[in-house]
Amino acid sequence: MKSSIVNLSNSNYFKNVFPYSKIPRVEFNNILLPMELPNDIWVTDTTFRDGQQSMSSFSVDQILRLYDYLHKIDNGSGIIRQSEFFLYSKKDRKAVSKCMDRGYSFPEITSWIRAKKEDLKLVKEMEIKETGMLMSCSDYHIFKKLKTTRENALNMYLDIAREAIENGIVPRCHLEDITRADFYGFVVPLVRSLMDLSKESGVEVKIRACDTLGLGISYTGTSLPRSIPAIIHGLRNECNVSSKSIEWHGHNDFYSVVTNSVAAWMYGASSINTTLFGIGERTGNCPIEAMLVAYGQLKGDIKNMNLKILSEVSEYFQKEMDYDIHPQTPFVGSEFNxxxxxxxxxxxxxxxxxxxxxxxxxxxxxxxxxxxxxxxxxxxxxxxxxxxxxxxxxxxxxxxxxxxxxxxxxxxxxxxxxxxxxxxxxxxxxxxxxxxxxxxxxxxxxxx
Incomplete structure (x- = not known):
């Protein structure tokens, strides 16, 4: 199962694809990969983590109200499976405690941390069962941001995942910047090692593929590192990650976040990470309302979700959070129909x-x-x-x-x-x- 890391000391920035002085290129290999939509698909929410980073900080009451809204929209369907939170400030932890007191099954409360032991300590103290862990995987991040080698980065990531498991916490590994990463030279060895750890411990280690700059390409026949079909197919078939353990996290830098997210579902990921109204840094994240409607299109049924609540949430968001939703925004804008x-x-x-x-x-x-x-x-x-x-x-x-x-x-x-x-x-x-x-x-x- 194991494979060695390629280029332990040499970086690969894929300058043929990302020349920087030009718009990023799409390369084709004409390999047609099969679509394999999982039987069970769902969304997760990062409004209180990635979404909140783009706005004025939410108050505890606002977080609680929005969490209640997410619960009402889900309405016991389990389609809004989880919601993730920061734990760094007293306010963050107070909000999480109040949300936990609600006792909702959906969305389940999870957290997000850096791959650091002091961050993991916060998760343990809050008695949260699952946490996201930042695992930057492109050489842009490994060499330029972390200023280390691939081998050191891999070992650091494995250590924190192992410690989480030892503390009874499910690790959800956030492979940051995967659409600029050396898939076979770093991503595959890392994920295979994480799957070995999962097998040894009996704990489901989850993988979140993060399209940090919105560079993913949804159509088949395209080459790595940008190809979403190849990324999801590779995680499943080269790394033996089950669909239910794969999550896609996208951004909208190239107007493609919804199409890319649907593609991740279509090629075998069960989970899509979203925010209310697509809030998030730069151009934003994937809008949860878009994916809930996409779920209905793909499955022909929205179960017992209560999508009527979306209009109420949009009104609250605009009045309470002083946030402008463009009138022509699909499903929630004042003039969408x-x-x-x-x-x-x-x-x-x-x-x-x-x-x-x-x-x-x-x-x-x-x-x-x-x-x-x-x-x-x-x-x-x-x-x-x-x-x-x-x-x-x-x-x-x-x-x-x-x-x-x-x-x-x-x-x-x-x-x-x-x-x-x-x-x-x-x-x-x-x-x-x-x-x-x-x-x-x-x-x-x-x-x-």
Whole structure:
């Protein structure tokens, strides 16, 4: 099982792929690897670790509230399997203690540490059962950051993993910068040694493949070190790591974090590491909401997850955390299913399925909405009334309804007078009550 490390003293920075003065290159070997989606897939959360690093520090109460939200979204499904935390400050440890007091099965609380004994001591004191351990694996990190050799780095990583096991703690080994690492010269020897340690101890040693700079490539036929299919395939087949012990952690530097994460699932990793709304350093991490919807697409079922909570979390995050979620962000942005095109509005008026890919109201508590502007026409106004007030089939207004025309004239007058902004919902609401007073009665009745 063991294999020797290549280039004990010489570094390999793959300058043919990462010339630095140019955009990184994609190299092809045209080797087609099989897709092997595991039967059991899930996500983990790093909002309170990697995500929080990109923002103002969360308060204890904020952490507890967000942890509660993650639990509610998971809703006992086990799809949001774990959430990881820092332990370095008193505030961090207090937040972890309060979250642990909740007693939730999902998400399970884990921690993250450097490969240092003093950090491991914190995990033991908190009685946390599993911890992530930073194990930088590219020569950029080994030679330039750690200023050591591959052999020394490997031995240091094995020592801390062994000590964790001796203390009853499951090690989750974070192979930092794996998409710039010498896979066969360092990653394979390291992971094989970790799997030997796992076999000897009977403890499941987990591997997190970290695409630290978002350099991973999702499509097959590409070469290492950037190829996600080759990385996951190699961990499983060259290192004998089971799918359930492989986790992918990506960043969005090249706009590929969701596609890359799905690819990691498709080629055999069971777990994807995520954050709420993709928060994280630089361009961010993989958004948890994206992967929960991707789970539904791949499995055809979201079990009993409650994705409606996502809208509530996004409101809380923006108000409480003073964080702006772009309005067009899929699934959670304020305008992700708002249409402004008149021709689209006419289609929605005929059947919402024409321009809505799934029942966003049922699944996300976000009904499709039509926004009214100078191009909307009577069809757009009728569609806005039907969607905004959530009128039932028997209550819906037709675009041929004569009561729409004075509203249309009012809208036209707005833009004829020089208006350039979209008509606000509150404005349309008032004018609708004026010409369709029964709508106000319907709304009041349903509110009761």
């Amino acid at each position: 708002v249409t402004k095109a008149g021709i689209h509005a006419d289609g929605i008026l005929k059947d919402v399925e024409i321009y809505n890919s799934f029942d966003t109201e049922k699944i996300l508590n976000r009904p499709i909405v039509v926004s009214v502007n100078q191009y909307s026409g009577v069809a757009g106004i009728a569609a806005w009334i039907n969607t905004y007030f959530r009128l039932s089939e028997g209550q819906k207004i037709s675009k041929s309804d004569e009561r729409i025309y004075p509203i249309k004239r009012w809208v036209d007058d707005q833009y004829a007078g020089g208006r350039t902004t979209v008509i606000r919902n509150e404005e349309l609401k008032k004018i609708t009550y004026m010409y369709l007073p029964h709508i106000e009665k319907i709304e009041k009745t349903e509110a009761v």
